[in-house]
Amino acid sequence: MKEQMHRSSIMAEIKTIPHFEGDRMSTKYDDGDIDKSNYNLFSAELSVKRDDIIKLGFKAFIEGIKKAAEELKSQQSKMVFEKLNEVTTKTGNVVNAKGKPISYDLLLKTLETIQLDFDDNGNPLMPTMVVSPEQYEKMKEKIVEWENDPECNKQFEKIINQKRKEWHDRESNRKLVD
């Protein structure tokens, strides 16, 4: 069930840490803001017809398990995106496309709003972009186009260099002072 839930899911990209006790959790951000939340219960119904069990045996359950896993996956993903919306709206980290299709400018604008980290060799640790399957189909060809466009690359590099500078500034602030 767990495996099925994580298959081709955004949840597979997100680290899941089990909590063994407690009834709530909270995260304190660098700006002192505290995000408090309670645990949510996810549930799905597993129903299998008696006739199917008679005919197919255990195999009858497999389809049911898949359906239940899909349901749980959908509930979890929904919760994650609701939380993301809540946090980004709160911090003002929202770029509104106003119904227009995703353009390169919009992507760069989005990149500009987020904090980007780099590895010790100065390479950017690029974030994962989540889009709907329909959006992805539309974007696939455009991504190749953007990657081969020198002007797009120039703009991208400019932002990355700016982000690298911000990262250097942040890293140099990580110190003990009097």
Add this chain to the structure above:
Amino acid sequence: MIERAIENWLIRTNERNYLAPFCQVLMYKGHRIIYKSSHRPMEQGKDVITIDKNGQYCAYQLKTGNIDLTKWREIRPEIEELIQLPIIHPSIDKNIEHKSFLVFNGNLTDEVRIQIDQINEDNIRKKRDYSYLDVIDIESLLKDFIEAQGKFMPKEVEDFDLFLQLHLADGNDFFNKETFFAFISKAILDTSLKGKSDIKHCIISSVIITSYILKPFQEKENHYALFEAWIVLCASIIRYALSKNINIKDYEGSSQIALSEAVSNLKELCEEALFREDFLEGDLMGDGDLMYKSRLTILIGAFAAIELHNLSINDDYVFNPKSIDFIDRQLTEVWFWGESAFPFFLNVIHLYEQIGYHKKAKKLLLDILVTLLRSNSRINSQNIPLANPYYGVHEILESLFGFQEENIDFTIFFGSSYILEPIIAMMARRNMRSELEKLWRPITHIHINKFLIDKIEDVFSWRTKSGDNTSQFPQQTQSWTQLKNDAFSEISNSSELMDYKNFFNLFLMVYPHRADCQTIAVLEPEKIST
């Protein structure tokens, strides 16, 4: 069923294992325990000394099995000491008379009974100032044990299941602390009780039933499992008493018995280790390497814990050079298997400081921090990260060797730690600014996790539903002065737990997930060398 289990255990066990519950039976009968031997032959032939409810002093000699003439002749010198020598104890006047009891979990043959009668009569007739010798045999013992156990027995099917899981364990493995805590908390330490005498009685029962449960581990002389079990019981009693708001004097006797059993077992483990050429155990096919190194980690923590415990009860205690030597020799061979290993090293750090090895203590603390940063750094993918303290050594080993149904995904521990904050606080209290300065950048990339408990008694709980799982990054630009002030104020913030200071170095070995800023602050020495 439990009565049969008591009988079955009582007939087969030895005096070393029924000593603790016997003391509880005496307490149930209104005795105050003055002395309880720590499983060594005692001078004066007295294993237990008490004052009964009428103020009469009583001395007990405990034996195993039937007493026939051969056994009687063997033990007679000890019995003579029991009845002839006065009680020698700092709190007892030597001129005060005492009652003597020979206690054994078997029967007495008629020949021995006649001899005891004759000895008593002869002493009276000749007006010898010796104590009268009474006997407590299996029949009386069993009756007393069942009476003291009282109504505090598992009643629900689920509780019986927990009892059987524990009672039928093979005794070779680690002790199942979670199941034991669930059993004691649910089936014995009844939260619905209101009356003080019932509450006291159920605490007494918890000690007695623990002795039966531990039968498989007693038979295998699995000292570490026994140590863990008694610590869980002691913690459960403290938790229950705090939740019931009862006075310390009403439960101290029971918690002290549990603690002394834990300490005795840990001492026996250490004594055994001193005579061992190596520390291989059981099936050699599954031993060695990480398994062996983790055993050494437990042992150095145990040696340090015993030395610290001895110091806590005796200001003039002289540290055992053999223990120090053992720790020094094995410290290079140990394995920091995960964050749950920290309390074992914490004991060594505190012991080194008590001896005056301050540089070694600081180096060890720094080594742990460096290991943590190297293992759990988000960017580093070379090492297996240290699992958080909720994962014990056996779970980590089983997972690394692929024996678990669902292996631990160690990658989830990248970028976070539960022990980072207490380590930083310890270093700040020790004025280790330059060391922290060099490492501050990688430190700020690790998420600090901690579990904030709502109710003080839940510190002693294996798990609690009430509390907040918090996380935050350390301050990127951190004031040293502030860091140091905060670290020292943690000691004053821990005042509520100071009553349990002497328990905590043992407790955290068994409950490593409770090793946080607050509990570690309790353990810090009064004067910290900088």
